[in-house]
Amino acid sequence: MSELAAAPPHEQNMAWLITRRFFKHKLAGIAIAVLAVLVLAAVFANLSPYSPTDQEPTNSFEKPNSTHWFGTDELGRDVFSRILYGGRVSLTVGLFSTFLSIALGVLVGALSGYFGGWVDSVLMRITDAFLTFPTIFVLILLGAFLREQQAPWLKNSIVVVIVIIAALSWMWPARLVRGLFLVLREKEFVTASRALGGSHTRLIIQHILPNCIGPILVSGTLQMASAIITESGLSYLGFGVQPPTPTWGSILATAQNQVFRAPWIGFFPGFMIFITVMAINYIGDGLRDAFDPYVIHTSD
Amino acid sequence: MTTYAIRRVLQTIPILFIISVLLFIMVRSAPGGPLTAARRNPNISKEQIEAIEEKLGLNDPLPVQYGRWLGDMFKGDMGESIKFRRPVSEMINERIPNTLLLVGVSFLVTLLIAIPIGIWSARKPYSPFDYTVTTVTFIGQSIPVYWLGLGLIVIFYVTLKNPFSGEPFFPVGGMNTRGKEGEFLDTLWHLALPVTALSMGWVAWYSRFLRSSMLDVLHEDYIRTARAKGMKEQMVHYKHALQNAILPLVTLVALDLPSLFAGALFVETIFSWPGMGRLFWDAAKGRDYPVLLGVVMITATLIIVCNILADLAYGWLDPRVKYE
Amino acid sequence: MKIKLLTLFVVLGLILSACGGGGGGNTVTLILPEEPTTLNFFLADAAIVRQVADATSMTGLATINENGEFTAVLAQELPTLENGGLSDDYLTVTWKLREGLKWSDGEPLTSDDVRFTVEVLSNPDSGALVGTSGFDLITNVETPDDLTTVLTYSEPYPGYLDQFSYGLFPRHATGEPADMANWDWNRNPVTAGPFIVDTWASGESISFTRNPNYYEAGKPYLDGLVFAIVPEPAAQSAMMLNGEAQVHLWPGEFKADYDEFLKGKAQQYLIPGIWNMAIDFNLSAPFDGDPTAATPHPILGDLRVRQAIASAINYQALQQDVLKGSVSDSTNPFAYGWYKCDLPRKFGYDVEKANQLLEEAGWVMGDDGIRVAKGAKYAKDGTRLSLELQGYTAFDPLQLTEEFIVENLKAIGVEARIQNYDFSIIFGSYADNSPRAIGDYDMLIFDRGFTTEPQGYNFDAYHSSRIPTEANPTGGNYFRWVNPKVDAALELAGSSFDTQVRKDAYCEVGQAVLDDMPQVYLYLFQDNYGIADSLTGYTLNTWGSMSWGSQNWKFK
Secondary structure (H helix, E strand, O other): OOOOOOOOOOHHHHHHHHHHHHHHOOOOHHHHHHHHHHHHHHHHHHHOOOOOOOOOOHHHHOOOOOOOOOOEEOOEHHHHHHHHHHHHHHHHHHHHHHHHHHHHHHHHHHHHHHHHHHHHHHHHHHHHHHHHOOHHHHHHHHHHHHHHOOOHHEEEEEHHHHHHHHHHHHHHHHHHHHHHHHHHHHHHHHHHHHHOOOOOHHHHHHHHHHHHHHHHHHHHHHHHHHHHHHHHHHHHHHOOOOOOOOOOHHHHHHHHHOOOOOOHHHHHHHHHHHHHHHHHHHHHHHHHHOOOOOOOOOOO | HHHHHHHHHHHHHHHHHHHHHHHHHHHHHHOOOHHHHHHHHHOOOOHHHHHHHHHHOOOOOOOHHHHHHHHHHHHHOEEEEEOOOHHHHHHHHHHHHHHHHHHHHHHHHHOOOOHHHHHHHHHHHOHHHHHHHHHHHHHHOOHHHHOOOHHHHHHHHHOOOEEEOOOOOOOOOOOOOOOOOOOOOHHHHHHHHHHHHHHHHHHHHHHHHHHHHHHHHOHHHHHHHHHHHOHHHHHHHHHHHHHHHHHHHHHHHHHHHHHHHHHHHHHHHHHHOHHHHHHHHHHHHOOOOOHHHHHHHHHHHHHHHHHHHHHHHHHHHHHOOOOO | HHHHHHHHHHHHHHHHHHHOOOOOEEEEEEEOOOOOOOOHHHHHHOOHHHHHHOOOOOOEEEEEEOOOOOEEOOOOOOOOOOOEEEEEOOOOEEEOOOOOOEOOOOEEHHHHHHHHHHHHHHOOOOOOOOOOOOHHHEEEEEEEEEOOOEEEOOOOOOOOOOOHHOOOOOOOOOOOOOOOOOOHHHHOOOOOOOOEEEEEEOOOOOEEEOOOOOOOOOOOOOOOEEEOOOOOHHHHHHHHHHHOOOOEEEEOOHHHHHHHOOOOEEEEEEEEEEEEEEEEEEEOOOOOOOOOOOOOOOOOOOHHHHHHHHHHOOOHHHHHHHHOOOEEEEEOOOOOOOOOOOOOOOOOOOOHHHHHHHHHHHEEHHHHHEEEEEOOOOOOOOEEEEEEEEEOOOOOOHHHHHHHHHHHOOOOEEEEEEEEHHHHHHHHOOOHHHHHHHHHOOEEEEEEEOOOHHHHHHHHHHHHOOOOOOOOOOOOOOOOOOHHHHHHHHHHHHHHOOHHHHHHHHHHHHHHHHHHHEEEEEEEEEEEEEEOEEEEOOOOOOOOOOOHHHOOOOEO
């Protein structure tokens, strides 16, 4: 957005207009509030009076009450705290894998769409190859494979999960950005800049890319929602983030044995995933509506 | 068109090759193997395990193993499951129809629900109906499949009971009740819960997509022209807009195939559905390499085939698109 | 349209469900969490195989009953010294079959089949993973008549009864001994057992019908068995609730909860199992490229540190509160069976003592609550008392135990970092650089199984000659323990036929484990089964499995 701030006055208003349009979408506004609450809750998880790992085995399976808002699990651990910490994992993985995925996707898509020719062919063939991977299968294999390597940096399973999710989702932003570049590079302002002697890099970064921000942001929200669901799915299967780190997916997995004894252990993680993803989806929807009419026209 | 098709097919061969090499390296260079569970058994001597691993050729250098595997693949032989001692192709053949059935029916149900919803909400965007539908579909898209599956079991198999017979509404798993294998109605009954779990997410996705793609089309100039010509609103809506909005949907469906299998995997596990996803999952746990490789290669091939078909269908549906 | 569709769905469902459902009268449905890979016990790579095979292919000359005693099954009686079945020099064993035995396909079961079984299990290429011990000691097999088999051994073998307690092979319905791994028989065995395979729906279920030629007249009482493969734990319990299944293997819920949930329908039963959970200490220095016992572990090399760790664990709370009584106490490797050693813990839960021991051993409390070495036996001053606790993934009780122990150890200033690896790594081979094989670990926690014939496993685990090294990669002495007294006791136990002598020798080893502490034993898993109240005649057998004795089951 900084390029826009430094730009002529009518473009400055665009940012304001986009924001206004966004909040016109009422639910998106609510969604932002919800997400903000979730993020804050995760960030300040350590303010909870209970630690997610403190065990009180004699206190196990307490129904949700005033001391334990979400009840306790089989080891007497406070489920609410575990959910808060689990939120950290989900949001972290969601955020970082999305950043990584978009970074990779933009790189590939921009180069592909801008230069065309054999660069495009090669990059697109690689993208196609990745697109034909049956994602879940490859994720499981990668998860298992990378964790079995005993290199020290791989011991952090959160990093591993972030990397493998990004590695299998960069293709969509890549295609999107490529498509956008294919259209935008034909625009007059590009020809003009080239005529004035602008380098490729300058052109890509300063002129074309800013116009892609809208669709990229929208795509980013979808990616993040999907990443959160994928991470929890992997943890549920046992191939994601490793215990004892609580994650929404792994709490759900252990809750399977206690579905009838203590349904709240299984209910809350699923519910949290649901709320988070809903919020993100609505934000994406709001962003799509906010950016829609403006993206192509402003730079004319 | 045929040249295009052939060219596409040829282009996919290097892709499949690369995929196979990567997978092979990943799967086989991981430590441990199919006999690891055996190592824990106090009755089995380590020498026996080593001997068997040798016999299975698990100790040969990787390129050699890959070459052997590739050679066999060309002959149509996907090797033998190390755990079950059955040909991989046989095991996959048993499971593919089950997954296709599950995914196919879910798909059908999804389309039957999503298309009308997409059309209606595009007719009156931002109306209360639109918002309600959006909300409901967003809910469907945001619920994790496995959570939903568990919930469905708890509700429809445990909690609620059929007032007529006292039996649960829906079965908890498997494809058929014992003794009714292959019976169509019985299978359909067993499909009910898994299909519900699977299609909820897709309905959301497709109806939203159709809605936005129809909205895009409805703003196009030629629609205005048709309206100006005085055609009935309904006709305009359905005939022209839909035809053009369907096209991106076709592409979307093709691109979405890999996630088809993801959702199916969870559903197959929860509802004990004997499909490909389950096969992969069991094989992954047991490090049964031939099965893992076989399943992934077959799935990748299926995806590629569907992609090509989708492209061809796109070309056929949209006369503006020309393939050389 | 959506509403119409929904209504159609609902009505259809109602109608269908009123017609469908329900089982088949005199058939018992059993729940398995995963599919067995074969029905040939000798090819079993996982415990699940036995759970199903016991109903069909594991009927042999003898069996081990719930009291741990051998009883004759297909044999007329057990060969002993008294009845002359076992010769005075212990080198000849004579088995006499019952009269009129038939295989499930109607062919007569004769001594030639016993001979064939020996041929298969003594063949090194058969691919057999279990049950082959001692067959290489059989030098000669004679079959003077259809009922009698005379085996000659090259040396006395105490496990001569155990050998024939896991089933026989029919020569006419199998194949070549060296090809056993590929027999069609493995998936559809012709057996002498109570049930035979009807359909194997891959991934879904295995159905059995009764064997019309079963040797006990009138049995089995049931018409059939169905093993349903249900991976989802919630679905499993739900099936028990709705009466769709009668036997539930290893329910995930604790007994009190299970019984509550299934009140009136089914209950959970616990019997001692064969899986013994313990922490293994690496007595030698890890990550130094040297797998031998040459250099002591900087922290764990000191006995007092190990004793302190043992004193920090609240065994009672672990067994009763954390694992809800689903496990029983275990103090040494010989926790059950004829060689069970009742040895009390030398170091029970005593936090004060633990702290005292650590202080004595030269570990002072640091600022962050973790002890630091100051004048310790092997560790350099300033070393933190931080140890890696390795276990395997995807097993809830293990995880709960690890997490509990970490908290216990934190209380005495020991930092335990959980590092779980996949099964395949923890139990991998030396060539695979499995941490325990190459000695690159601090503490290892896992459950180890034991059998009716303890010599092979325990010799491998405790004898000083079995430390895994480059030259000896299959060794099982992962702790790198060298104790001459233990070596001698193990050698004695392996050479004697006298049960009492052997037991005493094993208990000596057990006491040494408690004294020298290469391990700390935590608990013994109980086998748990959920069994419907409507089923009777079920016998729980630690040495058996879920379907052991299925010929005696019937509905009330």
